[in-house]
Amino acid sequence: MNNSKLKSKIALEDGRVFEGFSFGASGERYGEVVFNTSISGYQEILTDPSYRGQIVVMTYPLIGNYGVNKEDIESRKIWLEGFIAREYTAIPSNWRSEKTLSTYLKENGILGLEDVDTRAITRNLRIQGAMRAVISTEDLDNESLVQKAKNSPSLVGRDLVKEVTCSAPYKFNNIGKFKVAVIDCGVKLNILRNLSAKNCELTVFPATSSAKEILAGNPNGVFLSNGPGDPEAVPYVFKTVSEILGKIPVFGICLGHQMLALALGGKTYKLKFGHHGANHPVKDLIRGDVSITSQNHGFAVDTDSIKSKGVEITHINLNDNTVEGMESKKYKFFSVQYHPEAAPGPRDAAYLFDKFIENMKSN
Known part of the structure; x- marks a missing residue:
């Protein structure tokens, strides 16, 4: 864990709050939090328009190890609201890599959190179901964040x-x-x-x-x-x-x-x-x-x-x-x-x- 990084949090509408550190853009975003079980393919996931309105938690623990490139995009931009990883590596090792995942997220204004207990979030979602959430690098008050998650719009009935x-x-x-x-x-x-x-x-x-x-x-x-x-x-x-x-x-x-x-x-x-x-x-x-x-x-x-x-x-x-x-x-x-x-x-x-x-x- 690198304490020089910007502290961040993700709060779920059921009251659970998880701490982490930012490796993307700063700010605050809302969305339905879901987990993805893919081992690789994070760039394709980021640019899949089907993730509009969602915060994606990757169950595979190491993310960013092969960087990003212009060939693996699946649409014109990143659509999801936030990206959560257990461990992010800032030193990609792949001949196709053109930039780091962190740089890519920052360029697109997307929040990324690392050092998060993704196993606990995934287990909670499997038991309780997908739910509304908020991720923030600005507001770190647990009670405030949970209330924001509860007040955020649901995916049900929304035309995305x-x-x-x-x-x-x-x-x-x-x-x-x-x-x-x-x-x-x-x-x-x-x-x-x-x-x-x-x-x-x-x-x-x-x-x-x-x-x-x-x-x-x-x-x-x-x-x-x-x-x-x-x-x-x-x-x-x-x-x-x-x-x-x-x-x-x-x-x-x-x-x-x-x-x-x-x-x-x-x-x-x-x-x-x-x-x-x-x-x-x-x-x-x-x-x-x-x-x-x-x-x-x-x-x-x-x-x-x-x-x-x-x-x-x-x-x-x-x-x-x-x-x-x-x-x-x-x-x-x-x-x-x-x-x-x-x-x-x-x-x-x-x-x-x-x-x-x-x-x-x-x-």
């Missing part, structure tokens, strides 16, 4: 998609056999890279775009991206999706998966502490095999709410049996709750991009 989506349509890839319209609810770059590698010409649309605008270019398929927050708080997206279903092939992941369920009249609910990490086992009920997957979501599709919608459940999470995938021949879509593009994480589920291509070929 509007904060991360693009402001206007743009081309990501100008050439390709298959024209794909991407609805950007917080899309990761590696999704766009995977689709481009499959010979797709990509036009990325803001989440607020209408079905008419999206279909105007006569795409061969529509991709529904990942994104942050409560899916039921973005009705304009699932209304648009409902007007597209059955016309051309659709592939949805993460929030896109939830949008499809809501578009059909289904429901979603908040998980106790969510799925955040790169080691979640998912069983493919069609193929009969198990993939280790990368996941980042705090909500799930209510199974009972879609049973009568002509939808087949195709994947389940082996940790808690939540819905991880579904498909409908009638409505020409399939979806998964996890991230087949990885970044970070295993590539077990990359075959799903091929499935999307086959669906567009046969339509």
Whole structure:
């Protein structure tokens, strides 16, 4: 522990307070605190728009050891509210490193805390569930911080998609056999890279775009991206999706998966502490095999709410049996709750991009 560093604290709404030291920007931030079980990939996690409104605690104890670089970003900026580590190393050792994690956080105005008891926070979240929190380098009064955490906004009912989506349509890839319209609810770059590698010409649309605008270019398929927050708080997206279903092939992941369920009249609910990490086992009920997957979501599709919608459940999470995938021949879509593009994480589920291509070929 280096006592020359700026003392900091994270306070949870249940009254627990944890001390640490700053290795990022100074100030005060609010968010829902969650834990991520990935061993590596912290830069991709930082720049994943799905973490908007959240404070991420890394369960792996050593963070920062390989630095950061411009190739591993997954969007245009860091989106999360704060980043918590047990031990931060200021001396990265990797030939790809261009700067330290601390420098990167400071440049982006993101608070980072180290020397924090991340094991205790994680255990508390597993027992009590994800909760609101505040991190601060300014106010170190425990009672004051806990009250601020209690007064901070919940993720439930908040539209965070509007904060991360693009402001206007743009081309990501100008050439390709298959024209794909991407609805950007917080899309990761590696999704766009995977689709481009499959010979797709990509036009990325803001989440607020209408079905008419999206279909105007006569795409061969529509991709529904990942994104942050409560899916039921973005009705304009699932209304648009409902007007597209059955016309051309659709592939949805993460929030896109939830949008499809809501578009059909289904429901979603908040998980106790969510799925955040790169080691979640998912069983493919069609193929009969198990993939280790990368996941980042705090909500799930209510199974009972879609049973009568002509939808087949195709994947389940082996940790808690939540819905991880579904498909409908009638409505020409399939979806998964996890991230087949990885970044970070295993590539077990990359075959799903091929499935999307086959669906567009046969339509």
